[in-house]
Amino acid sequence: MQPGGSKRELAVGWEAEAVAAAEPQAAAAAEQVRVDAGASGEPERKAREESAKDPVPAQPRATEEGDARVLPRPPPALPVSRPKLALAPGLWPQGKPRSKGQSCKRSPSRRSGEYHSLRPVTVDSSKARTSLDALKISIRQLQWKEFPFGRRLPCDIYWHGVSFHDSDIYSGQVNKFPGMTEMVRKITLSRAVRIMQSLFPEEYNFYPRSWILPDEFQLFAAQVRMVKDGNPSWKPTFIVKPDGGCQGDGIYLIKDPSDIRLAGTLQRRPAVVQEYICKPLLIDKLKFDIRLYVLLKSLDPLEIYIAKDGLSRFCTEPYQEPTPKNLHHIFMHLTNYSLNIHSGNFVHSDSTSTGSKRTFSSILCRLSSKGVDIKKVWSDIISLVIKTVIALTPELKVFYQSDIPAGRPGPTCFQILGFDILLMKNLKPILLEVNANPSMRIEHEQELSPGVFENVPSLVDEEVKVAVIRDTLRLMDPLKKKRENHFPGMCTERKPRLPPVSDRRSPAKRHLSRLSTVRSQQLEKPEAGKEDPSDSDLAFASDGNLNPEAHLPSICLKQVFPKYAKQFNYLRLVDRMANLFIRFLGIKGTMKLGPTGFRTFIRNCKLSSSSLSMAAVDILYIDITRRWNSMTLDQRDSGMCLQAFVEAFFYLAQRKFKLLPLHKQVASLIDLCEYHLSLLDEKRLVCGRSGRPGGRPPYSGTPQEAAPAAPPAESDLRPCTAKLSHPRHAPA
Template structure:
């Protein structure tokens, strides 16, 4: 359809079977009709991406970057990026894809598990040579050519934060279905593997995010036909050991937070982007026998630049609040009606009967589009669509982003009033408290017998009650 509108567009596509790993089953096509399907898309889903034809080359070879990202906490959101990563090289000089070279996997695919079988693969103990190198060695090489390395890192950090923010809403829904509410301290974390491609203009492009990245620090070497030995990889060890070591240091629930963890977090936060060019050196003040921390905190350090993107994250908090049954990930009709009622969204133009029809229509459409037909009910994506519909009805004269933000503020405000009312009943059985300087958002109506909290107090109250970790 795009080509019909733009005949000059001549893309190449890369097809990745869903559920695959280590490059298995990946292939390139020029025409969508060439896609190979075992069965159909329902039984064998695939991810199809437009192939990036102008990557940055080193020694005429295409390469990608594996960066390790620690998702330390969902609420509050905490993200760390390792100061160094891996650069994985193809083993055949790069040429832009044509119908004649689409099958040259060693030219187009950077997967280590594929290229390691190439006769051109170079194992090296040096961090700056071979078919697998440290990312810092690539940055040093680019810096010597006058490239602004701080700008490259800034763009990568932005890419990582935006990606995690996009993932966070669904992660929270999965999290609450498995982790008991109110459990003290951190209950889980995750190391993610970000695969990134630098384009010729040095713009980073996200290829994929691995939820279970390999942490092996050795490779197999064939001594004779069918006989292999495991050979340590100096590059893997340098990068991965530091990531695992510092993840455990940050997540250790037994360490004295007052004496040690603030020092480490401060150490990570105060590290400048330029310090990410080299491997960590020196020693931590609190643990003289360990090297200084290699994980750099990027969120909430840079939160103010990205908080405008967290609207869906705040919607997910509302969605989770009204799920009702522990362990479920879909909102039932009663939960949706309770959401409308508690947030005071019904009106003469939006009756509860209309709310039920909205729920049925959107839930049915999303159920038909997804492969998950287990639990019945409204999934998070359907709730987001319903929320957008409600925002557009209530705040018609504002831009879409402002409509959604205003409705979220309104919902959080009414729920904070409800929480305050319950809190007051729990303390004394009366509700007449009114904090000084409190105000009512536009479009909100205070509950009878209560007075609103200040905006900041309301947000803190509504968010603090639903911590996920």
């Protein structure tokens, strides 16, 4: 006998037995899924038939010592190969779905087989922070794949807890816009809304009159003194908010600019002082505000969604109008949850219609029972949200092109914003502030005894916040189109199938047990040496459900823009100015316009004339830029910021188009600039086609400015004084 012959015989015998044992199982699996002729897996079936024509000769069974159950696998040098098994298409021998690859063809005749090959959406939650618990629940409901410790391979969605720069990403989608944190700070938001108030004062009367401290303290004191002199019975109250404050930190009320606390604020940090709303709507004699969740799905084109439900946060002391005696009662005047939770009167409730935190829908139901027109309330709130976002988007575009320049790889962005709104006694909504990072916690700490705290579930928070995160992910689903192709009816409107959280959960202990399990899973370390699964490997996670959203309720986010774009597009004048500003920035990644870029803007738009020389343009640039740079804290870049450019644009519009309201002056100048730029781009395009050196690509802006009409003739406009005066640049 040749050396190694016994091992060969044993190996061949083992192979024959394995084939014989696998054939009945494979035949049963094929019968179960009813494989059609020509389906995937046919090449493997032919290989089996050919091997059957030339069977392997049977070998005697191995002795007990060399039983196949304990026989080591043959060495690689031996020419022994196992025949392929005929299995159901798209399945491994273990019955799990196969990933895409050269050895797995998708059957065009079986939609279920196609869906099994679709991988789940991947979400990197390593930077989620306080929103982690709600995010985990959302991912689990969607049957997606979470990577709590990050992943070396790119993920589809990255969930950041603070800002766009929480981690360096170059693909996929991230739930933060660059610059959003800076844009919704008290001072920046007030300036953005103030610009819109100068253009459309009647449309932006939902924001309290504001002054920026310390820059405008003298103006604030002078205006208050002037009004009091004209109306001695006027007894105003003002609220002071630190620029970078959050959770009610540093907020206090004053009755007069001479208040000694205001002097201390001027020395410490910038702040905003606003008129205090003295007549709010009360429920159960308590003041409350509304936290609404708004999804900014896209910046260009602009796409806005509003959650159908929000949170109502109540004060914990009965409300009285401000007097010198009760100005310090923060539990009476400030609705911040982070403050009132420390009040002894704070009421935790699992009901959505009682307690110190309730759902907004429960408030609307109560108002409706009293005859209030709820549709009018919602309409006013939607209008407030759209107008506020329109005020924020111009500078957000500048931030966006700075961090993600056009033509360079980068992620797409979306963001959930928290709008804090107060209803006045007459049901008019007032914007208090906008939060870039609204709290998504679904539990809070309760002090059981001094120094001893316990995590207590908040069923009201979970009811609202999980739905917002889950449906935001559904709207941003990068594989949604593929699923729609497989299941055309999956996006049809569905009735809610998930019962309310209050019905599904009871006991707080069960909730706390789940939270502790989530945290323990978060702290577990990945197995040593385990590689990140590839996207094709993730297809194994499918549980065979043909429609993963079949069990979910209808989406709780309602689109309001571009749905109502026709009603609000006329307000987007500053947005069109931002497009001009970005065009002339020159260097990619910068946020300020240099003197050369400003002169190029004047020349290309043909704004210079005998009354406005280029020397006057240079003086205008230096004067406005110097003043704005002295008011901003960021001195890293020199040049003209967007708000300074807007002021210069207003000045030019007032000079060129007189005797018109400011918004018509600005609109006319924008039309003129877009008209000249479109002619210039057409000329460059023709030069490029003819082989001569060309310039930048044709001008493209928002849809309403894509094809600008001929500019209005200056002779058709009557001269008059301008609405907005600039003392340093009076109209000529």
